[in-house]
Amino acid sequence: MGKDPIISIRGAVYSYKGAPSPALCGADLExxxxxxxxxxxxNGSGKSTLAKICNALLEPTQGDCFSLSMDCRDPACVPLIxxxxxxxxxxxxxxxxxxxxxxxxxxxPENLGLTSGEIRRRVDRALxxxxxxxxxxxxxxxxxxxxxxxxxxxxxxxxxxxxxILDEATSMLDPEGRAALLECLRExxxxxxxxxxxxxxxEDIARAGRIAVMQSGRIVWDGLPADFWRGEYLRxxxxxxxxxxxxxxxxxxxxxxxxxxxxxxxxxxxxxx
Amino acid sequence: xxxxxxxxxxxFIPGESFVHSLDPRCKIAAAFxxxxxxxxxxxxxxxxxxxxCLAACSRASRIRFSSVLRSGRPVLxxxxxxxxxxxxxxxxxxxxxxxxxxxxxxxxxxALSMGLRLYLxxxxxxxxxxxxxxMSFSDGLERLMSPLRRxxxxxxxxxxxxxxxxxxxxxLFEETDRILKAQISRGAxxxxxxxxxxxxxxxxxxxPLFVLVFARAENLATAMExxxxxxxxxxxxxxxxxxxxxxTAALVCSAVFVIFSLLWxxxxxxxxxxxxxxxx
Ligand SMILES: Nc1ncnc2c1ncn2[C@@H]1O[C@H](COP(=O)(O)OP(=O)(O)OP(=O)(O)O)[C@@H](O)[C@H]1O
Ligand SMILES: [Mg+2]
Numbered sequence: 418m419g420k421d422p423i424i425s426i427r428g429a430v431y432s433y434k435g436a437p438s439p440a441l442c443g444a445d446l447e448x449x450x451x452x453x454x455x456x457x458x459x460n461g462s463g464k465s466t467l468a469k470i471c472n473a474l475l476e477p478t479q480g481d482c483f484s485l486s487m488d489c490r491d492p493a494c495v496p497l498i499x500x501x502x503x504x505x506x507x508x509x510x511x512x513x514x515x516x517x518x519x520x521x522x523x524x525x526p527e528n529l530g531l532t533s534g535e536i537r538r539r540v541d542r543a544l545x546x547x548x549x550x551x552x553x554x555x556x557x558x559x560x561x562x563x564x565x566x567x568x569x570x571x572x573x574x575x576x577x578x579x580x581x582i583l584d585e586a587t588s589m590l591d592p593e594g595r596a597a598l599l600e601c602l603r604e605x606x607x608x609x610x611x612x613x614x615x616x617x618x619x620e621d622i623a624r625a626g627r628i629a630v631m632q633s634g635r636i637v638w639d640g641l642p643a644d645f646w647r648g649e650y651l652r653x654x655x656x657x658x659x660x661x662x663x664x665x666x667x668x669x670x671x672x673x674x675x676x677x678x679x680x681x682x683x684x685x686x687x688x689x690x
Numbered sequence: 691x692x693x694x695x696x697x698x699x700x701x702f703i704p705g706e707s708f709v710h711s712l713d714p715r716c717k718i719a720a721a722f723x724x725x726x727x728x729x730x731x732x733x734x735x736x737x738x739x740x741x742x743c744l745a746a747c748s749r750a751s752r753i754r755f756s757s758v759l760r761s762g763r764p765v766l767x768x769x770x771x772x773x774x775x776x777x778x779x780x781x782x783x784x785x786x787x788x789x790x791x792x793x794x795x796x797x798x799x800x801a802l803s804m805g806l807r808l809y810l811x812x813x814x815x816x817x818x819x820x821x822x823x824x825m826s827f828s829d830g831l832e833r834l835m836s837p838l839r840r841x842x843x844x845x846x847x848x849x850x851x852x853x854x855x856x857x858x859x860x861x862l863f864e865e866t867d868r869i870l871k872a873q874i875s876r877g878a879x880x881x882x883x884x885x886x887x888x889x890x891x892x893x894x895x896x897x898p899l900f901v902l903v904f905a906r907a908e909n910l911a912t913a914m915e916x917x918x919x920x921x922x923x924x925x926x927x928x929x930x931x932x933x934x935x936x937x938t939a940a941l942v943c944s945a946v947f948v949i950f951s952l953l954w955x956x957x958x959x960x961x962x963x964x965x966x967x968x969x970x
Contacts, residue, residue: 472916496918504916511909514917516702516824516857523928528918536928554704558860572917 421486423580423611424448424471424502428480431466440466442634443480450579453602453612455622458631464615467631468584471613472504485579500529503578505586509565518560518568519544519553525576543571546601562589567598580611587621599624619660623680643676700761700816701860702823708936709751709821714830716937720944721818727948728810734799735959737806739951744813751821761816762809769808777801824856829931847921854910865902869895 426446432439440463448454458464469475470482473489485501487494503525506512515521522543526536544550547567552560560568566589573581581602587595599620606612614621622628628645630638638645638652646664664679673687704710709717724743731737748755762769782796819827832849839845870880873894880891 469912469916474912474916496920499916499918506909506913506916508909510861511906512913512917514854514857514910514914516853517704520823520825520928524914524919525917527925527927528920528923530924530926533926533928533930536926540928556702556704556860557857558864576918 420449422447422483423450423485424613425483426467426470426477426480427482429467429470429477429482430479431463431470431475431477433466438634439478440634441470441477444631444634444636446629446636446639448580448611448613450611451606451609453606453624453626454614455625455628456613456615456631457617457622457628462631463634464631465584466634468504468582468613468615471502471580471582473498473502474504500525500576501578502580502582503573503576504582505569505573505584507585507588509562509569509589512569512572513557513565516556516558517553518549518555518557521557521568522571522575525572529576539575539577543575546574546605547571548597548601563591563594566590567594570598574605578610580613581605582613582615584615585617586614587616587618595620620680623678642678646679700819702856703753703757703820704823705752705821707750707752707821709747709817711936712821712940713931713933713937714822714826715834715931715933716941717818717822718827718830718834720941721814723941723944723948724814725811727951728807728814730948730952731807731955732803733955733959733963734802734806735962736951736955737803737810738959739947739954740806740810743947743951744810744817747814747817751817753817753820758813758817758820761820762812765808765812769805769812772808773801773805776804824853826929826931827856828852829927833931844922846925850919850921858906861906862899862903866895866899869898 424446425448426444429441429444430439431441444463444467446467456464456467466475470477470489471484473482473484473495476490482489484498487498489495489498513521514524519540522540523536526539531539540553541550544553547570549564549567549571552564557565557568566586570583570586587598590598595618602612602614603624612625614625616622623642625642628638628640628642629636646661647668660681661679664673664677664684667673667684667688668675668677673684677683677687728740731740744758745755748758777793777797777800778791780794780797780800782794785793785795785798787793822830828849831852832845835843835845835848874880878891878894880888882888883891
């Protein structure tokens with residue numbers, strides 16, 4: 418132990434104005450530095466709301482929220498939290514501010530008041546990480562859906578956050594784009610970035626180091642993927658992709674060791690050993 | 691049916707040309723100087739140097755002259771209307787008669803110069819927008835308007851609004867196109883019937899469009915906030931504006947051109963006008 422959580426939410430309650438029931442009713446989540454957490458849950462279970470609270474976009478009506486050991490309620494901390502725990506939303510068209518790719522990536526750092534040399538360095542790095550370097554001078558509206566999502570990610574990475582929160586930010590990517598992005602996320606995570614990924618996609622979930630499930634405004638399950646794959650997911654109504662059925666069969670026949678991830682490559686590797 | 695296509699006057703075309711590299715303040719100021727000169731021109735031969743000037747600008751920005759000319763399409767209706775009005779309703783020496791419509795010598799000259807002036811005006815504005823990225827355009831405007839800050843005018847906020855509006859023009863047209871296609875596939879008819887019927891057919895397009903715009907605006911505001919934007923707070927720039935000697939040179943050139951064009955109007959154009967006898 419010894420590590421302090423980088424994000425710590427305790428008993429957060431939040432209701433939108435005019436909504437009949439609260440979107441969050443007592444959500445608890447602690448994330449340690451360097452973790453990769455997949456946040457799952459049905460539509461309307463409050464995942465996006467929780468993400469916005471972590472980013473200090475919303476202030477919980479009750480409960481506490483600390484991001485990077487700073488209180489989200491303290492106005493002086495809000496800019497630091499937004500920079501340190503960057504958020505990427507689902508629809509890239511709603512996040513792209515500028516007409517040119519590199520100008521859009523620069524938007525965040527420009528708001529931080531950095532020098533133009535430092536802004537350029539961050540823009541170059543973020544474009545490289547997301548594989549958009551060759552498109553830097555293009556019009557942002559002329560990119561494809563998947564490229565736009567990578568642009569949105571680059572915009573968040575240019576803030577050089579410690580925590581990256583992805584709110585279904587990979588939904589428009591094709592398998593190849595997704596694989597490239599997951600590789601990029603893996604590198605970021607390996608270099609110490611904490612990831613919170615809201616997703617419905619099996620591949621994304623399988624790569625996380627920890628899984629949290631939300632249901633009607635609460636975190637109802639939080640644990641290791643191995644436990645999740647052992648059957649928890651059925652309880653929460655996730656359907657079983659073919660890959661998982663095979664995985665369960667292999668585990669029950671003790672053909673692959675427990676703790677193998679339900680990803681095709683990992684299973685194949687375990688079988689060959 | 692492509693509704694979107696060429697609806698905004700001059701969309702930015704990224705490039706590395708001389709005009710692209712000029713400071714936006716220089717380009718905005720030069721545009722104003724040129725537009726002033728354009729308004730001082732009135733007879734058809736006055737516009738000869740202007741057409742050449744436009745061609746030169748298009749050359750210096752490496753944008754094909756044909757695309758510059760095409761960018762006036764959205765206002766073509768307005769221009770045709772003005773031309774027709776001048777052509778048929780200017781009293782003077784009659785050239786020929788088409789039913790109750792009289793075309794006069796003066797009318798022909800007025801229509802020609804009015805049409806040319808309007809079209810050139812749009813072209814020069816389009817050149818400015820085609821060679822200046824929305825971000826640097828609004829940066830330039832912000833800097834030019836910064837004295838207004840003393841009067842508590844929210845200059846930076848206005849500039850940011852402009853950046854976003856310009857950024858969303860293509861998106862909006864794409865959305866309109868999408869909604870139109872969806873409506874057409876459900877049997878909507880936008881191409882037959884009178885003006886009233888056709889206008890009415892557009893209502894089911896406008897309603898979802900407005901809903902979309904407001905939802906967009908809200909989401910965008912949230913996203914900007916999450917990227918540390920604070921309205922009115924000082925920001926730095928990836929490409930800070932730098933006034934260089936070539937900007938001064940370009941601005942001086944435009945001023946010299948305007949003076950030249952005024953002299954041309956006084957002498958050369960007058961000579962041409964007296965030389966060319968209009969068909970009677
Ligand atoms: N701006 C809003 N105003 C009112 N109610 C809202 C607003 N945004 C979300 N809600 C409500 O809050 C609840 C939680 O929404 P939230 O967006 O957090 O869900 P989610 O888990 O992200 O769902 P999804 O998987 O569809 O993205 C929902 O019942 C939703 O209807
Ligand atoms: Mg959501």
